[in-house]
Every structure is written in structure tokens, then in C-alpha cells.
Amino acid sequence: MLVFLFLAFVGIVVLGVIFCIFFDQAVLTRKDTIYRVQTDKKKVALTFDDGPSWEWTPKILDELNKAGIKATFFLVGYHVQKYPDIARRIVAEGHTIGNHGYAHSVLFYYTPAEIEEEIKYSEKVIKDITGYTTKFFRPPKAWLRKSIKQKIKSMGYEVVLWSLNSKDWVSFNHKQIVNYISKKVKNGDILLFHDSGNVFSTEGGVRTQTVKSITLLARTLAEKGYEFVSVEELLNE
Numbered sequence: 001m002l003v004f005l006f007l008a009f010v011g012i013v014v015l016g017v018i019f020c021i022f023f024d025q026a027v028l029t030r031k032d033t034i035y036r037v038q039t040d041k042k043k044v045a046l047t048f049d050d051g052p053s054w055e056w057t058p059k060i061l062d063e064l065n066k067a068g069i070k071a072t073f074f075l076v077g078y079h080v081q082k083y084p085d086i087a088r089r090i091v092a093e094g095h096t097i098g099n100h101g102y103a104h105s106v107l108f109y110y111t112p113a114e115i116e117e118e119i120k121y122s123e124k125v126i127k128d129i130t131g132y133t134t135k136f137f138r139p140p141k142a143w144l145r146k147s148i149k150q151k152i153k154s155m156g157y158e159v160v161l162w163s164l165n166s167k168d169w170v171s172f173n174h175k176q177i178v179n180y181i182s183k184k185v186k187n188g189d190i191l192l193f194h195d196s197g198n199v200f201s202t203e204g205g206v207r208t209q210t211v212k213s214i215t216l217l218a219r220t221l222a223e224k225g226y227e228f229v230s231v232e233e234l235l236n237e
């Protein structure tokens with residue numbers, strides 16, 4: 001009996017991971033959020049979630065500097081407390097900061113008061129440490145209900161999801177990641193990457209392929225005439 005239960009559990013976990021790899025659940029919650037921008041200009045926004053990471057964010061910042069790209073980082077408040085210097089470096093280098101919650105909690109079952117506390121506390125941590133006031137919120141795992149979207153907007157935030165998911169947390173090879181994006185990319189797309197974590201955690205992980213993607217992505221999309229801008233600039237198009 002125990003063996004059966006264990007196998008059933010493993011089966012459910014494997015199916016769940018396969019589902020997440022081949023399907024982007026964010027398409028289910030896009031209504032009334034910003035996930036791409038209608039524009040006739042060849043502009044896209046590159047976004048990174050779950051950082052800062054002491055290990056990967058500095059490498060990603062180096063690559064962005066080399067490529068001359070300004071990106072948008074949706075930071076986890078808890079990680080900002082842990083790695084304040086890296087959070088400050090993101091701001092100092094001219095990137096945009098978004099709020100990704102304090103503890104990366106999925107907000108689906110939160111009460112409005114709990115949502116407010118989660119977002120406001122993360123906002124305060126980011127502001128105290130970097131001086132930056134966030135106005136974009138990206139919900140962990142993109143799990144949202146209509147009332148949660150309304151609550152977030154009532155706090156003066158825009159809810160920002162994405163239109164193109166690199167699936168970099170799966171650790172595909174960087175050439176596969178860039179090839180996929182290059183085939184799908186359209187004007188006004190918001191691209192999702194991660195500067196921290198893996199399948200099971202928002203910390204650690206091996207983001208080598210994410211780091212390697214940046215130079216190749218910059219070159220490949222530049223050849224197609226695309227320019228990278230922050231989410232803020234994309235919204236002003």
C-alpha cells in the first residue's frame with residue numbers, strides 16, 4: 001500500500017513538472033493584466049524573476065552591460081534583504097525594479113488584507129534598501145483571481161505577466177532558448193527569464209544557460225531589428 005501511494009505521489013509530481021514544462025499557466029490569468037504591449041515598433045522587454053541571487057544576478061548584470069541592454073527585475077523582498085548590495089547594483093546600473101512579493105507566496109488563497117501586507121512589506125524592503133519605489137507587481141507563479149488583480153491595482157500597481165516564457169528554469173540549452181524566442185517574438189513582447197532558483201526553489205539553481213542566453217539573444221534579436229527596453233518604456237509606446 002505504501003509503495004502504491006509513493007508511486008502515485010511520484011507520478012503526480014512528474015506529471016505536474018511535465019505540465020509546467022510544456023504549458024504556460026500564465027496564459028490562463030492574462031485577462032486585465034499587462035502581458036504584452038500593442039505597438040508597431042520592434043521593441044521588447046526582457047524581465048528576470050526571483051532574484052537577487054548572490055551567484056547569478058551579478059553574472060547576468062555583466063552580460064546585460066556587455067550587450068547594452070536595460071532589463072526589468074522582479075525582485076523577491078526576502079532576497080533583497082539577504083543580498084542588498086546586489087539589489088542596489090541592479091538599480092545603480094539603470095535597470096527597472098518590479099515587486100515579486102516578499103516571500104514568493106502564491107497569492108491565490110490570500111485575503112485582500114494579506115495581499116496588501118505581502119506587497120507593501122516587499123515594497124518597503126526594496127525602497128529602504130535601494131531607494132526605488134516599485135509600481136509593477138508580478139504575482140509568483142502567475143496564479144491570480146479577478147479579486148486579487150483588483151486589489152493589486154487598487155494599491156496603485158500594474159500587474160505585469162509575460163507573453164514569451166523562456167522556460168529557462170528547466171535548464172534547456174541556451175541555443176534552444178534563444179531559438180524558441182527568435183521564432184516566436186513579436187513587437188511588444190515581454191520575455192520571462194529567471195536570475196535565481198530552479199524547479200523547486202527560488203534560491204540557488206544553476207542559471208548558467210540563462211547567463212549564456214543573453215549575448216546570443218541580444219545578437220539574434222538585433223539582427224531581426226528588435227530593441228530591448230524596460231517594461232516602463234514599453235508601456236509608454
Ligand SMILES: [Zn+2]
Pocket residue numbers: 049050100104140141202
Ligand atoms: Zn517567481
